[in-house]
Amino acid sequence: MSAAAVKIVLFANTDWYLYNFRRALALALREAGYEVVLLSPAGPYGARLEAEGLRWQPVPMSRRSLNPLREARLLLHLAALFRRERPALVHGFTIKCAVYGALAARMARVPARISAVAGMGYVFTSTDLKARLLRPPLRGLMRAAFDGANARVILQNPDDAKLFREARLADARRIVLIPGSGVDCTRFVPEPMRGPPRAPFRVLLAARLLWDKGVAEYAAAARLLHAQGRAVECLLAGEPDPGNPAAVPEATVREWDASGVLRWLGHVEDMPALLATVDLVVLPSYREGLPKGLIEAAACAKPLITTDVPGCRDVVEHEVDGLRVPPRDAAALAGAIARLHDDPDLATRLGQAARIKASSTFDERIVIERTLAVYRELIGSTQRNVYR
Secondary structure (H helix, E strand, O other): OOHOEEEEEOOOHHHHHHHHHHHHHHHHHOOOOOOEEEEEEEOHHHHHHOOOOOOOEOOOOOOOOOOOOHHHOOOOOOOHHHHHHHOOOEEEHHHHHHHHHHHHHHHHHOOOEEEEEEEOHHHHOOHHHHHHHHHHHHHHHHHHHHHHOOOEEEEOHHHHHHHHHHHOOOOOHHHHOOOOOOOOEOOOOOOOOOOOOOOOOEEEEEEEEHHOOHHHHHHHHHHHHHHOOOOOOEEEOEEEEOOOOOOOHHEEEEEEEHOOOEEEOOOOOOOOHHHHHOOOOEOOOOOOOOOHHHHHHHHHHEEEEEEEOOOOOOOOOOOOOOEEOOOOHHEEEEEEEEHHHHHHHHHHHHHHHHHHHHHHHHHHHHHHHHHHHHHHHHOOOOOOOOOO
């Protein structure tokens, strides 16, 4: 099959995700001659994707829905859409889209399918009763979705790959490791400090406002630093995610901001500009696939502090290109921030090493080429049209 004859579907749980994490992949596919269709629930970023000349369609998906009839209707909708579009490959991102996209692709007899799981998500990381009850049926759906010679599962770190193998969620031969969605190292670049050193020392956590991103620990660490009388300003960038059960209520974030614990910036469109104004970036997450916010900061040569958990430890090597602290430990996080506040030479060295790693390992051109290699392998192995 020539690239000009091949249609690829990219399916994600938000149009924001497609725009911010997979737009470069979609544009690279189009540049290579593929036809690309982007699917997600409706949202404001669909128009932005279309403004880039990309074809985007909304789908009737609710991220939080557990209604069996509604979920069955979604699967049937996706299968019918795939039969009409007749793609050669469907690529789903995040657990729900990875599973549903692959199941619907099997129902529609799509020749090849890829399921990209970026972290294990709420169901596997939360200790809530609802999450524990959902795990067994989700495991069954994942095994059904990820089975088959023309299926691949893309994971972002070795810990998730080990979990998938041990839980028999996917055949080890079908698992591919690709480190995240990559970062544009020509856009995220080190900015030399102009003028005298900044005061106060500015720390940034940029993430979706979810409890499992360590937002509560960050607020607690900010209180500890304030109590010590340090000239440290803690910034929080991001918005609550009401579609996620682990969302931090907006009222809580506003209370932190009003009390002076931290400064909430809300959604930030120009992340390179924001990163140019901070001294340190932290992510005290409980578990990640491979955190894009950290690699963006690394590309800007910012020193990093993160937790010693899957995904995060794949970005930061302790004492080499950042510092790692135990998860759910506000005191340890505050201590690490204080250490870099007191030792600017160490902070500079860590930031320079982080930039080198970002350029050599996480540049989006590397990630896109490895993803395209998986596409070529699967599409090349499907020599006949299996639609009926």
